[in-house]
Amino acid sequence: MRFLAFSTLALLLLSLESVLVKTFGFEVTRIDVGLALVVYAALRATTVEGAFSAFSVGYLLDVFTGRPTGLYPALAMLVFLLVRGVGVLVDGRSRASYALFVAVATAGHAFLSVLFSWLTSAAGSGHVLSLSGVPLQVVLTTLAGTAMWPLLKKIEPGERPEPGVLR
Amino acid sequence: MFSFLRRHRELLIVGALLLWPLISYLSTGHRGRAPNFIDRTVLLLSAPVQSVLTSIIDGVEHLGSGYIALRGSHEESLECRTRLGEAHAELNSLKEAQAENARLKAMLGYVEDTVDQEIVARVIGLNPSPQFQSIRINRGEDDGVRAGMPVVTAEGVVGQVVRAVGGSADVMLLTDAASRIGGVIQRNRVRATVVGTGDGHELSVELVPREDDVVDGDVMVTSGSDGIFPRGVRIGVVRAPERPSVGMFMKGKLEPSVEFSRVEEVLVIPVTMGLPSAVLKGTTP
Numbered sequence: 001m002r003f004l005a006f007s008t009l010a011l012l013l014l015s016l017e018s019v020l021v022k023t024f025g026f027e028v029t030r031i032d033v034g035l036a037l038v039v040y041a042a043l044r045a046t047t048v049e050g051a052f053s054a055f056s057v058g059y060l061l062d063v064f065t066g067r068p069t070g071l072y073p074a075l076a077m078l079v080f081l082l083v084r085g086v087g088v089l090v091d092g093r094s095r096a097s098y099a100l101f102v103a104v105a106t107a108g109h110a111f112l113s114v115l116f117s118w119l120t121s122a123a124g125s126g127h128v129l130s131l132s133g134v135p136l137q138v139v140l141t142t143l144a145g146t147a148m149w150p151l152l153k154k155i156e157p158g159e160r161p162e163p164g165v166l167r
Numbered sequence: 168m169f170s171f172l173r174r175h176r177e178l179l180i181v182g183a184l185l186l187w188p189l190i191s192y193l194s195t196g197h198r199g200r201a202p203n204f205i206d207r208t209v210l211l212l213s214a215p216v217q218s219v220l221t222s223i224i225d226g227v228e229h230l231g232s233g234y235i236a237l238r239g240s241h242e243e244s245l246e247c248r249t250r251l252g253e254a255h256a257e258l259n260s261l262k263e264a265q266a267e268n269a270r271l272k273a274m275l276g277y278v279e280d281t282v283d284q285e286i287v288a289r290v291i292g293l294n295p296s297p298q299f300q301s302i303r304i305n306r307g308e309d310d311g312v313r314a315g316m317p318v319v320t321a322e323g324v325v326g327q328v329v330r331a332v333g334g335s336a337d338v339m340l341l342t343d344a345a346s347r348i349g350g351v352i353q354r355n356r357v358r359a360t361v362v363g364t365g366d367g368h369e370l371s372v373e374l375v376p377r378e379d380d381v382v383d384g385d386v387m388v389t390s391g392s393d394g395i396f397p398r399g400v401r402i403g404v405v406r407a408p409e410r411p412s413v414g415m416f417m418k419g420k421l422e423p424s425v426e427f428s429r430v431e432e433v434l435v436i437p438v439t440m441g442l443p444s445a446v447l448k449g450t451t452p
Contacts, residue, residue, distance in 0.1 A: 011209065015216040018292030018303065022428070023224050030297050047177045055184045062188075063209045065294050066301035066329050066337030067199030070191035077185040113298055120193065121345070132366065133297055 036145030042083035054080035323424030
């Protein structure tokens with residue numbers, strides 16, 4: 001039941017993040033701590049446990065937005081599958097490669113969420129403006145993800161499972 | 168059948184976890200769902216954590232700023248006394264105006280709906296997703312906060328409650344891309360729609376006919392025409408109005424009166440759809 005540990009950690013980190021963002025007054029950018037957990041789960045956990053972890057982290061982020069629509073659980077699952085797919089080709093076991101995965105996943109997640117919002121919302125063009133904060137978001141999330149590495153290793157110390165996207 | 172499910176268990180679980188929220192999103196769009204049991208549990212667990220963290224950070228900030236503030240407190244107190252005297256004088260004249268206003272309203276037979284006491288709330292968090300501009304406050308359903316209620320500060324309009332549960336509520340900020348509010352230029356009562364741009368610190372002024380008299384620096388207040396916000400609350404200041412060579416309407420930016428990322432306390436006005444909650448309670452079957 002490691003996904004419960006991931007969910008609890010995600011809940012605490014999102015609560016902390018929302019307070020820090022308020023305190024330091026970030027207007028557009030955020031630290032996507034939940035995504036760092038999804039990437040870690042995709043690289044380290046088993047398929048079922050990782051999928052549940054990714055889903056629960058996305059669900060929590062969805063609830064934290066104030067208007068849960070299902071967008072973030074779906075995106076978390078997409079990121080989970082993409083990282084897992086790329087993880088077959090690229091070794092993601094070290095801290096450095098994990099940080100690289102987090103950086104790329106953060107940028108991809110931000111673009112996908114804006115794309116989906118743009119496609120489905122009448123006020124879609126407004127969401128495009130939030131992309132201005134993506135570079136800083138990538139940097140902050142990568143730093144936060146790297147800082148969390150020792151903690152994440154305690155939750156899921158498992159090495160990379162056998163190859164295959166749905167292994 | 169069972170062997171098929173067992174064999175493809177992982178694929179089916181992953182597929183369900185991906186497709187269920189995706190279909191839910193595509194079918195409900197940006198309306199969002201009403202809070203279910205899991206949502207309420209998550210909010211019940213996270214709101215106290217946010218409150219405690221906010222208190223700790225505020226405590227540390229006050230400790231530091233308290234010492235710095237002490238150093239110039241004497242000069243500041245003298246200045247405050249002067250300002251207090253001025254404020255008393257202004258308050259007196261406002262009271263006179265209010266009394267006159269009440270007399271005139273009574274003469275005209277104007278009946279005003281009584282509004283319940285505003286609910287004072289503290290901001291305990293900012294939404295972690297930049298696509299949705301919202302804040303969380305430490306007052307919820309238990310305190311009489313309901314979805315749709317307007318939220319303001321002394322500086323002006325903050326936004327609207329989009330979800331309220333037990334002890335907390337989420338407030339969509341004016342800067343959110345989905346936010347629309349009826350405004351009027353204070354100087355000449357020209358009507359406009361104020362739209363959130365989604366960038367976190369600027370608003371857009373729309374639907375103002377190009378021939379209307381709107382200039383840089385005009386103050387925009389709520390018109391009350393949206394049925395959500397009370398009339399006359401400050402929204403912001405018009406910046407750089409432009410009249411494009413084609414089209415019926417002018418374009419303009421609005422600098423909000425409230426610095427949304429720095430809001431600490433807010434007031435929730437207990438009206439929904441322009442009606443005091445007491446009136447709504449009376450009409451509820």
